[in-house]
Amino acid sequence: MLDASILASLRCFDVAARLLSFTAAASQLHLTQSAVSQQMRQLEQRLGYPLFLRQHRRLQLTPQGQTLQRSVSTALQDIDATLQQLAAEEQVLQISCAPSFALDWLMPRLADFQRQYPAITVRLRAEFQRMRRLDMLAAGVDISIRYDPDEDAELPALPLLDEFLLPVASPAFLAAHPALVSASSLTRLHDTAAWDGAPAFAEWQCWQQQAPADCQFQASVWQEVECNLASLAQAAALNHQGVAMARTAQVLDLLEAGRLQRVFPAVVAAPARYVLRSLRPEDSRVRLFCQWLQQQCQQFARQRQAVLGC
Amino acid sequence: MLDASILASLRCFDVAARLLSFTAAASQLHLTQSAVSQQMRQLEQRLGYPLFLRQHRRLQLTPQGQTLQRSVSTALQDIDATLQQLAAEEQVLQISCAPSFALDWLMPRLADFQRQYPAITVRLRAEFQRMRRLDMLAAGVDISIRYDPDEDAELPALPLLDEFLLPVASPAFLAAHPALVSASSLTRLHDTAAWDGAPAFAEWQCWQQQAPADCQFQASVWQEVECNLASLAQAAALNHQGVAMARTAQVLDLLEAGRLQRVFPAVVAAPARYVLRSLRPEDSRVRLFCQWLQQQCQQFARQRQAVLGC
């Protein structure tokens, strides 16, 4: 019943019926009057009943025409509204980000981006799982920011920022445990989900392997607290509950503010770095964001150099 | 936004999204798989966002695709439902008829038509005004039956039945007024709207002019009762209220049943006859009805010949 060509006629009919003039409809549709006239004639003979009453200078709708117009008009408006809504939705820049980085690093800086590009609406989603191509497409994610140790062959990654590890604790905790290296019953705070598929204790092990001998914790009997989020471990540290193996992106500001302190002077390169992936790097909004993000990263690196010397 | 070609694509999308298969959609749309594939590609690049996730053996809808499908599907269903409703409505045979003829002649016989053609729904509208071409088109009237004295140049008329006039009264009334010709204070019942634009007293005057001298009412002082409907005058006659100038179509059955009686033996040809007009005489339902109606008319004429001799 509803084949393709009838729909075009109905679209035409909608306009003609609203304006009650083929000429006016034609100009609104960027067609000639003749085209509209033919379309309507075809439509009518297809349906088998008249839609318009041709009165010399003026068109009228038949009862059937009125009924049809009500239906078609609302139906087309519905579709149009949906299309516009989707188009508007398409304008928001969707960023999927590793939760801890989103929470402690990106979110505080995002206000600056909003200030620079108020026309771009950003939707920031904190998500644990690393996104594959299909996931991004399915969720409409424009940009994925992850803390990854390795390359993803499927999707090229733009390195944003390297990372370093250092054990931190609150000043009060350090004051209460002056002989950290030999103390027993210390609490060791983990992020067990540093990156997707990370082995347990990954970052602590990394530290143990690379830190200079005089920076190691000696034969301590640790109490372990495991978190699935760096921010949680860090919150624990802030509450004087133990030593956290921190990443600079999480804690630089807290170190500067004196709310956390380094346990050792040494800093170790992390086995992963922050990377950005996008399905459409050519998109203007994506380009703008990447540009801004890289600036922020550079600035952060400079700041880190000044504070931590790495 | 909603131009003509996008609608065709959306129609295609609707099917493809429902079946989640381009191949199946193609066969349902009587197209090739290739056509559907191309349409969807075009649609997507037009909208600027993907609608389908092509997973090797299986299609999925993106969130945008889902939203769009909901909208498009209901919209198209709405249109389709309206179209079908209109098509069904188009199936009813609409007959506009002069009220008295409809009431006293056509309606009693219509059951026979229904019995013969149960598939055809008839809508009988009793309407005073004679219908012009435009009126019929506007109201969707298939057939107009009128009691007209003259030809209508605008629309060819099919003569159905000629008509005759005769004064009638109830047996009780006649018994109470044995000397009708000279009696005074009789009540004369008129139909003032015998046909569209009929002069007042038209049928009584017709009778006066044509009836033989020995059938005339002599110098009576009449009481006049005017009705705008022959059926009203006839109802008055049935209630013993006077003499009505009747048309055979109205009263033949009543005469046969003895509920009304002729006042004089004479019968006079009426200045008008029943005619049928149609905008689409080729329509099969119209043809069927005309055929049936003419048979009924012939049968009535025979019956009239037997009863009244005219």
Added chain:
DNA sequence: CATTTTGCATAAGTCCGGCTAATGGTTACA
């Protein structure tokens, strides 16, 4: 593991349907 099947993408070419342009007819208006 090789083979077949299934489903979508793509390229090239054809063909139909809708559009334009031009003209005519009718009405309304000045």
Added chain:
DNA sequence: TGTAACCATTAGCCGGACTTATGCAAAATG
């Protein structure tokens, strides 16, 4: 009575949608 406005109709062109054919990748099959 002339003119403007509007719709109908015709002829002819053109673009876009469709088909055919082919490629490709994954899944089913044995």
